[in-house]
Structure formats: structure tokens, C-alpha cells
Amino acid sequence: MESGRGGNCGMTEEIGKDGLPAEGWRRSDPRFIRLSRVTAAWVHGVWLILGGVWLAVAVVADWPWIPAVIAMAAAVLSAPVFVVVIPSLRWRRFAFAVNEHEIEIRKGLITMQRVRVPMAKVQHVKMESGPLMRRAGLADVTVVTAATSHHIYGLSQELAETVSQQIAAWARVRDEDV
Amino acid sequence: MPAVISLLIRGVWIDDRLPAWFGWGFAAVVAVTLGYVWLSWIRFTYAVEEDRLVVRKGVWQREVRTIYRSRIHSVNVEQPLLQRMFGVVKVSVETASGGGIEPEAIFEALSRKEAAVIRRLTERKTAREAEEADVGRAARATSADAAAGSVGGPGDGISGGMADGRSAGLSGDDGTVAGAAFTGTVPGPSAAEPWSRDPVAGAEAGNDAAGGLRAEDRGQPAFAMAVPPETFAAAALTSFNLRLAVAFFAGVLSFVDDLVDSSFYITIARRAAGLLHGPSAVLFVVAVAMLLSWALSVVLYVWKYAGFRLETDGERIHVSYGLLSKRQITFPVRKVQAAILEQGWLRKPFGRGELRLAVVQSGLERTALIHPFLPVRDVERMLAATAPHLTPIAPDRFPPRRAWLFFVRWKAVLALALAAGAVAWFGWAAAWSAVPLLPLAVFWGHAQYRSAGVGIRGDHLVLRYRAVAERTVWLRRRNVQSLALKATVFQRRRDLCTVTASVSGGLGGFRFSVSQLSAEAAQDVYEWYSWRRVRRCCP
Numbered sequence: 177m178e179s180g181r182g183g184n185c186g187m188t189e190e191i192g193k194d195g196l197p198a199e200g201w202r203r204s205d206p207r208f209i210r211l212s213r214v215t216a217a218w219v220h221g222v223w224l225i226l227g228g229v230w231l232a233v234a235v236v237a238d239w240p241w242i243p244a245v246i247a248m249a250a251a252v253l254s255a256p257v258f259v260v261v262i263p264s265l266r267w268r269r270f271a272f273a274v275n276e277h278e279i280e281i282r283k284g285l286i287t288m289q290r291v292r293v294p295m296a297k298v299q300h301v302k303m304e305s306g307p308l309m310r311r312a313g314l315a316d317v318t319v320v321t322a323a324t325s326h327h328i329y330g331l332s333q334e335l336a337e338t339v340s341q342q343i344a345a346w347a348r349v350r351d352e353d354v
Numbered sequence: 355m356p357a358v359i360s361l362l363i364r365g366v367w368i369d370d371r372l373p374a375w376f377g378w379g380f381a382a383v384v385a386v387t388l389g390y391v392w393l394s395w396i397r398f399t400y401a402v403e404e405d406r407l408v409v410r411k412g413v414w415q416r417e418v419r420t421i422y423r424s425r426i427h428s429v430n431v432e433q434p435l436l437q438r439m440f441g442v443v444k445v446s447v448e449t450a451s452g453g454g455i456e457p458e459a460i461f462e463a464l465s466r467k468e469a470a471v472i473r474r475l476t477e478r479k480t481a482r483e484a485e486e487a488d489v490g491r492a493a494r495a496t497s498a499d500a501a502a503g504s505v506g507g508p509g510d511g512i513s514g515g516m517a518d519g520r521s522a523g524l525s526g527d528d529g530t531v532a533g534a535a536f537t538g539t540v541p542g543p544s545a546a547e548p549w550s551r552d553p554v555a556g557a558e559a560g561n562d563a564a565g566g567l568r569a570e571d572r573g574q575p576a577f578a579m580a581v582p583p584e585t586f587a588a589a590a591l592t593s594f595n596l597r598l599a600v601a602f603f604a605g606v607l608s609f610v611d612d613l614v615d616s617s618f619y620i621t622i623a624r625r626a627a628g629l630l631h632g633p634s635a636v637l638f639v640v641a642v643a644m645l646l647s648w649a650l651s652v653v654l655y656v657w658k659y660a661g662f663r664l665e666t667d668g669e670r671i672h673v674s675y676g677l678l679s680k681r682q683i684t685f686p687v688r689k690v691q692a693a694i695l696e697q698g699w700l701r702k703p704f705g706r707g708e709l710r711l712a713v714v715q716s717g718l719e720r721t722a723l724i725h726p727f728l729p730v731r732d733v734e735r736m737l738a739a740t741a742p743h744l745t746p747i748a749p750d751r752f753p754p755r756r757a758w759l760f761f762v763r764w765k766a767v768l769a770l771a772l773a774a775g776a777v778a779w780f781g782w783a784a785a786w787s788a789v790p791l792l793p794l795a796v797f798w799g800h801a802q803y804r805s806a807g808v809g810i811r812g813d814h815l816v817l818r819y820r821a822v823a824e825r826t827v828w829l830r831r832r833n834v835q836s837l838a839l840k841a842t843v844f845q846r847r848r849d850l851c852t853v854t855a856s857v858s859g860g861l862g863g864f865r866f867s868v869s870q871l872s873a874e875a876a877q878d879v880y881e882w883y884s885w886r887r888v889r890r891c892c893p
Contacts, residue, residue, distance in 0.1 A: 323835040
């Protein structure tokens with residue numbers, strides 16, 4: 177977890193062959209990329225269908241059809257970005273490290289971010305998974321302090337369980353210095 | 355069942371124009387809702403274990419929440435009308451998250467017996483914790499008392515009296531719970547507290563009130579402070595609160611709008627347009643608006659903070675102010691998370707600012723004012739008297755030269771755009787009005803550049819930054835809940851970085867950010883916050 181003192185606030189250094197920073201760092205489950213793609217594809221699909229319906233109605237009922245076309249064009253343009261580029265990029269940029277003293281998370285697309293949360297500040301840990309996540313066997317872990325909450329996205333359910341149990345156990349033994 | 359509901363609906367709505375499917379649709383909605391409510395009830399389970407409370411819930415989004423006993427701040431037991439009708443109670447468990455605004459877990463309906471089991475989670479504590487809880491409870495009860503006295507807020511009263519579930523009203527049998535706690539008045543220990551005197555009596559009694567027995571017993575000097583009228587006047591005159599003024603004007607306008615015919619505006623606009631035209635009119639209007647907002651700020655400031663008075667016995671700080679509606683705030687010193695010196699642009703030239711404390715206390719939305727117009731050189735003395743655990747160290751790491759452009763450039767672009775807009779609107783005659791805009795923007799960015807800085811010394815951290823007013827924030831490592839470094843693509847290219855420290859208190863905590871620090875300075879702070887550093891400095 178030692179951060180190298182390179183440039184970029186230590187945000188891009190130490191990215192080795194596997195793209196991970198130094199030891200102790202972990203990534204989301206690779207299945208999370210696929211899930212993000214599927215989710216984004218669904219959203220764009222619905223968006224396109226709604227646009228199409230609007231267009232059909234517009235043609236039949238003689239409404240202005242330009243907004244529908246613009247909406248559909250926007251969907252077509254944004255789909256590759258959100259379906260192809262962002263999921264894998266986000267996965268590659270996301271990493272977290274947990275030890276008995278602190279949790280560290282790095283993430284970001286345009287703005288890169290590193291956050292450090294001492295175990296002693298952890299109020300509680302949440303494990304959450306929506307219907308799609310459950311089907312994919314994934315879960316998010318959320319760490320909540322007295323002022324902030326931090327998300328660790330897209331872990332396999334077993335790992336999420338382990339991580340949250342471990343954080344809870346480590347956070348508990350430090351009751352005295354809150 | 356749906357048929358019955360459908361019939362019922364059609365019976366109630368005699369209107370025959372509604373088609374039959376409407377009734378069926380409505381019935382279906384009701385049925386689904388009932389099903390959902392039933393499911394969420396089935397899925398909501400909890401378990402009280404030796405050292406923790408585990409809550410499971412959720413229909414679509416399932417959630418398991420583990421709350422450790424040691425993290426629980428208070429268990430509040432209430433009985434709103436609906437619950438009273440069914441003879442159950444509503445229990446909310448609060449931890450420190452989010453400044454205690456939204457409880458960590460809410461049990462909408464529990465029997466008293468079950469509520470007592472949860473409440474017991476807070477009872478088995480170490481002696482130290484128990485004592486601390488005591489202090490906290492007394493303080494909260496006192497402030498709740500004040501609230502109940504001036505506003506008659508029953509919500510505050512309840513949460514104050516019920517805090518920790520250990521106050522007089524609650525510790526009795528179930529009968530007392532209903533009797534004492536739900537009438538909206540808080541009985542109990544606050545009456546005996548020196549702090550709970552009303553402000554006027556407190557002020558008259560002077561040091562007696564401030565010192566009380568408590569301070570003398572401990573041999574600690576009591577500290578009491580009122581602001582002299584001339585200082586207060588200066589504070590009011592330099593309190594330019596544009597946001598407040600704008601909000602007030604907007605309120606007045608919408609009120610006037612209801613009363614006055616719109617033709618009135620048109621007449622006024624025509625007259626004004628007859629008198630003034632061109633860019634000078636815009637400047638004139640802006641100037642008048644600024645002057646009015648300033649005058650209004652002064653009035654509102656006096657209204658809010660007149661009669662400012664602070665007392666402390668070294669354990670708790672008691673602040674009261676307000677011209678007509680008196681406000682009293684009491685909080686334990688150990689709940690103070692950070693000190694903030696805010697120097698508005700009218701105050702900075704005088705080397706003065708207002709000193710505030712960020713406190714973890716439910717019901718306290720923002721920071722607590724402890725001095726409205728403090729000379730910067732007196733900050734150390736003031737903090738020593740009120741929150742001695744905070745040391746006002748000076749920043750020693752500043753943004754590098756290359757950061758200057760980052761502070762200035764977007765403002766400059768905006769100024770140029772405004773100027774271009776003015777020219778496009780009024781023609782080239784307006785070009786001169788654009789002249790002051792650019793220097794103003796550059797000056798603003800430059801001021802931000804000059805203000806930004808961080809400093810670390812031992813356990814202490816200082817962050818200084820400026821939006822319009824300059825803020826200097828002092829805090830200790832243990833008050834920082836999490837620390838983040840952020841850098842955009844552009845910042846990364848120039849090796850710059852933004853440091854954000856999150857502190858609990860207020861609504862959802864405070865974030866203090868200093869931007870455009872050199873990556874090196876930012877990482878100094880980031881590593882200062884690491885456990886390695888903790889181990890090194892405090893074995």
C-alpha cells in the first residue's frame with residue numbers, strides 16, 4: 177500500500193504488467209465489465225426504442241420529428257462510449273486495498289482519485305446487490321464513515337462477503353479511537 | 355378480493371363515466387402495493403447479538419446492515435400518532451454517520467419489550483463511555499430544552515430527552531415511557547444544570563453562571579465572552595452575505611408578485627428605461643443591487659447574531675445569540691472536530707474574520723459561531739480558551755507557480771465571454787464595461803492562488819483555501835474521517851493535485867478541499883494520514 181512518490185499524485189505510477197499498483201491491491205471481478213456493458217446496452221436499447229416509438233408517432237400524428245431523431249442519434253453516438261470504452265476503462269482504473277489499518281481505493285475516468293479510510297473510522301459495512309448483480313453473482317461493498325461512504329464495486333459475492341466480514345472485524349477492534 | 359375492491363371503488367365513485375377497467379386497474383395497484391409492503395415486512399428481520407445489531411431488509415435490493423454496539427450513539431424511542439394507535443413504538447438507532455441526521459436503522463413498529471432489548475445495546479458500556487454519554491446527554495437535553503422553550507419544537511425535545519435511552523423518562527417502566535417522553539416536554543436532569551438557565555439570567559449572573567460549581571471543583575478557569583458593541587457593529591458592517599440577500603430578495607419579489615399587478619412592473623421598467631439606457635444602466639443597477647444587499651446583510655446579521663455571548667467551563671461550550679429569537683447552542687468540547695476561520699473579502703483587509711467550530715451534534719446543521727470578528731493574531735488565544743485540542747498552525751506548503759494558470763484561466767474565459775456578450779448586446783459602445791471584468795477575474799483567481807495552502811505538524815493539519823471568502827481550517831488527524839487526492843487529466847499533466855479532508859458533523863459531514871497543490875505536497879498530506887505515520891509518531 178506504500179504509494180510511490182512519483183508524479184500524478186501517485187495515481188498512475190506502479191502500474192505494472194497486470195496493470196495493478198504495488199502489492200495488496202485488488203480489482204473488481206472481471207465479470208463486472210460484462211455486466212456494465214450489458215446494463216449500458218439495455219439502457220441505450222430502451223432509449224432507442226423510446227426514440228423510435230416517438231418517431232413513429234410523430235410521423236403518424238404529424239408531430240415535429242426532429243427531436244426524436246436527435247435523441248436517437250445521441251443514443252447511437254453515446255452507445256459505443258458507454259458500452260465499449262467506459263466499462264473496461266473504469267475496471268482498469270479501479271483498485272482497492274484493505275489491510276488491518278486502513279482501506280485505500282483508487283478510481284476515476286477523467287478525474288482520478290485516491291481515498292484513504294482508516295479502519296478506526298469505519299462505522300459499518302454494507303453489502304448490496306441488485307437483481308442483475310445477483311444473477312451475475314456479484315455484489316458491491318460500501319464502507320461508511322461518520323462523514324463519507326466509499327464503494328467497492330463489482331466483487332464476486334464470496335469475495336464481497338469475505339471483504340466486508342474482514343473489514344467489520346478489523347473495524348471493531350479499534351473501538352476506542354473513534 | 356380485487357373484485358370487492360373494484361366494487362367498492364365503483365360504489366364510492368358514483369360517477370359512471372369511469373370505465374370498468376379503471377376500477378380493476380386501481381385494485382391491481384392496491385394489491386401490488388399491499389404485496390410489496392407485505393414482502394418488505396417479511397424481508398425485514400433483525401437480530402440482536404452480543405456485540406452487534408444485524409438488520410436484513412430489501413425486496414429488490416437486499417441489504418444486510420451490521421451495526422456494532424460500540425458504534426451506536428443513541429437509541430431513540432418515539433411513539434408517533436400511528437404507532438400510538440397500535441400500541442407499538444418506533445425505534446431509531448443512531449451512529450455518528452452523516453452527523454446523525456438520518457438514523458442508521460429505523461424500526462417503524464416494535465413492541466416495547468423488543469424496543470427495550472435494542473435499547474439495552476447501549477447500556478452495557480465501559481465506565482468511560484458511560485461518563486461521556488452522560489455529558490453528551492446532558493448537553494443535548496439542554497439544547498433541546500432551549501429549542502422547546504423558544505420554538506416549542508417537540509421533535510427536538512423528544513430526541514433530547516430520549517438520547518441514549520438512558521434519561522430519566524426512559525429508564526423507568528413502560529408506563530413512564532409513554533407518559534414522560536411523548537408529551538413533547540423534556541423532564542429531568544437539565545433543570546439542575548447551570549447551562550440550562552435562560553440566557554438573560556445567565557448573562558446577569560455573569561461569571562457565576564459560567565463558572566458554576568463544576569468549573570471550580572475542577573480548578574479550571576471559566577471563560578466567558580461577550581462582544582463589545584463597536585466590534586459587533588464592525589462585524590455587521592463587514593458581513594456581506596450575498597446569498598442570504600439574494601434569497602431574501604427572491605422571497606420578497608415572489609410575495610410582491612402576488613399582490614401587485616404585472617402592469618406595475620412594466621410601468622416601472624418603462625420609466626427606468628427612459629432614464630437610463632445602455633451599459634451604464636446595467637452597471638447602475640448592479641451597483642444599487644449590491645448596495646441594497648449589503649444593507650440587508652447588515653440588518654439580517656444584527657437580527658441573527660445580536661447579543662452574542664459565549665461561555666465555557668472547559669468541558670462544554672455554550673453560545674447564545676439573536677435579537678428577538680434567541681438561539682442557544684451547547685456542545686461538549688470533545689465533540690469539536692475542526693476550527694474554521696472565515697475571512698470575508700470585506701474583513702480580510704482588517705485582518706479579522708469569524709471563528710467557527712465544526713461540531714458533531716444532531717440538530718446542529720452547520721458550524722457553531724464562537725467569535726464574529728476576531729483578529730487573526732488572537733485565534734490562538736481564542737482556541738486555547740475554547741477548544742484547546744486544536745492548534746492553529748500555519749500553512750507551509752503552497753501551490754507551485756505553474757498552478758497560477760489553473761486558478762485564473764476559467765474565470766478569465768468567463769469574463770471574456772461576458773464581455774463579448776455585452777458587446778454583442780449593446781454594441782461596441784459597451785466595450786468599456788468589459789474592461790474591468792477581465793482584471794477582476796484575474797484578481798479573483800490570483801487571490802485564490804495566494805490563499806491556497808496546507809500545513810502539517812505532528813497530529814495537526816491546516817487547510818487554507820478561498821472561494822470568495824478565505825477559509826482556514828485546523829484539525830487533528832483523528833478528526834479526519836477520510837482523505838482523498840483528486841486530479842483531473844489537466845492537473846495530472848502538470849503534476850497538480852487536490853486534497854480533500856472529510857470531517858463529520860453538520861448535514862452529511864464537511865469537506866475541506868485545497869486545490870492545485872503540487873503532487874508532492876499533496877502526497878505529504880496523504881502519507882501523514884497513513885497508519886504508518888501514526889505508528890511512527892505515536893508508539
